[in-house]
Amino acid sequence: MRRTLITGGAGQLGVALAEAFPGADVRPRAALDVTEPFSAEADLVLHAAAWTNVDGAESDPEGAELVNVVGTRNVVALGAPVVYYSSDYVFDGEKRSPYVESDAPAPRSVYGRTKLAGEQEMRDGWIVRTSWLFGWTGKNFVRTMLRLGAERDEVRVVDDQRGSPTYVGHLAEATRSLVELPGGVWHIAAEGDCTWAELAAAIFEEAGLACRVVPIKTEEFGAPAARPAYSVLRSERPEAPRLPHWREGLRECLARLEGT
Numbered sequence: 001m002r003r004t005l006i007t008g009g010a011g012q013l014g015v016a017l018a019e020a021f022p023g024a025d026v027r028p029r030a031a032l033d034v035t036e037p038f039s040a041e042a043d044l045v046l047h048a049a050a051w052t053n054v055d056g057a058e059s060d061p062e063g064a065e066l067v068n069v070v071g072t073r074n075v076v077a078l079g080a081p082v083v084y085y086s087s088d089y090v091f092d093g094e095k096r097s098p099y100v101e102s103d104a105p106a107p108r109s110v111y112g113r114t115k116l117a118g119e120q121e122m123r124d125g126w127i128v129r130t131s132w133l134f135g136w137t138g139k140n141f142v143r144t145m146l147r148l149g150a151e152r153d154e155v156r157v158v159d160d161q162r163g164s165p166t167y168v169g170h171l172a173e174a175t176r177s178l179v180e181l182p183g184g185v186w187h188i189a190a191e192g193d194c195t196w197a198e199l200a201a202a203i204f205e206e207a208g209l210a211c212r213v214v215p216i217k218t219e220e221f222g223a224p225a226a227r228p229a230y231s232v233l234r235s236e237r238p239e240a241p242r243l244p245h246w247r248e249g250l251r252e253c254l255a256r257l258e259g260t
């Protein structure tokens with residue numbers, strides 16, 4: 001039986017990993033701050049702790065680097081194989097066909113740069129690049145839209161960024177298969193792709209909310225961090241775990257939220 005340690009255990013992915021790996025040593029930030037060197041008994045680390053505030057990283061690059069780079073260094077120093085969750089934001093978004101593992105990263109934001117630098121800290125294990133995560137806990141686009149859709153008649157949502165919204169439950173299950181495969185970089189994201197506005201419309205449709213989506217451009221939204229206009233991820237590795245379509249993930253997430 002592999003002793004599995006989960007960092008960032010209270011994050012949206014950490015919670016899903018805890019379910020997919022019963023018996024794991026699940027550490028929320030309060031129980032394990034990865035920015036400090038630490039020791040733990042582990043044969044496998046699922047490193048889900050991260051600075052994930054993409055816009056906040058622009059005004060506090062040192063803070064983001066401390067968690068995403070130094071934190072990853074400390075996790076790697078344990079000596080056990082690590083699953084490091086990286087991001088589609090390591091790419092610049094200039095392509096118009098899916099990014100594969102051999103494409104050259106060129107991050108456009110502080111967050112993307114720190115996630116890429118975190119990849120470079122990795123030794124033994126799996127670098128999982130994934131995208132647009134959502135789940136039944138924490139702060140994510142699906143939960144934000146459900147709240148706004150219930151409060152408002154219309155929402156303005158960016159329609160010129162395209163990616164693959166990935167359900168944390170599906171990514172956690174795929175991680176179980178992945179750790180039986182060789183290490184290296186793996187792109188693991190949901191099937192299909194959409195814009196944020198298309199995702200918002202699908203959320204309202206699935207949830208039966210009569211809220212109109214007004215598509216807007218990235219510049220109109222005016223977020224501090226630059227984001228790739230296109231960041232669909234696919235794997236060029238034939239044995240890569242395949243995830244269900246994002247819409248299936250959305251349905252599963254909404255069903256789970258209804259039950260809470």
Ligand SMILES: NC(=O)c1ccc[n+]([C@@H]2O[C@H](COP(=O)([O-])OP(=O)(O)OC[C@H]3O[C@@H](n4cnc5c(N)ncnc54)[C@H](OP(=O)(O)O)[C@@H]3O)[C@@H](O)[C@H]2O)c1
Nearest residue numbers: 008010011012013029033034049050052085087130132133
């Ligand atoms: N969210 C996305 O769309 C997305 C897309 C691609 C890749 N990823 C990657 O996927 C992974 C999981 O992301 P997520 O969406 O689950 O993020 P999340 O919900 O923000 O979870 C990250 C967790 O890390 C914790 N954390 C922050 N600083 C820490 C520290 N110093 N020590 C220990 N824990 C710390 C956070 O705790 P606090 O809440 O207390 O700060 C939070 O519980 C991350 O590596 C992220 O970069 C995310």
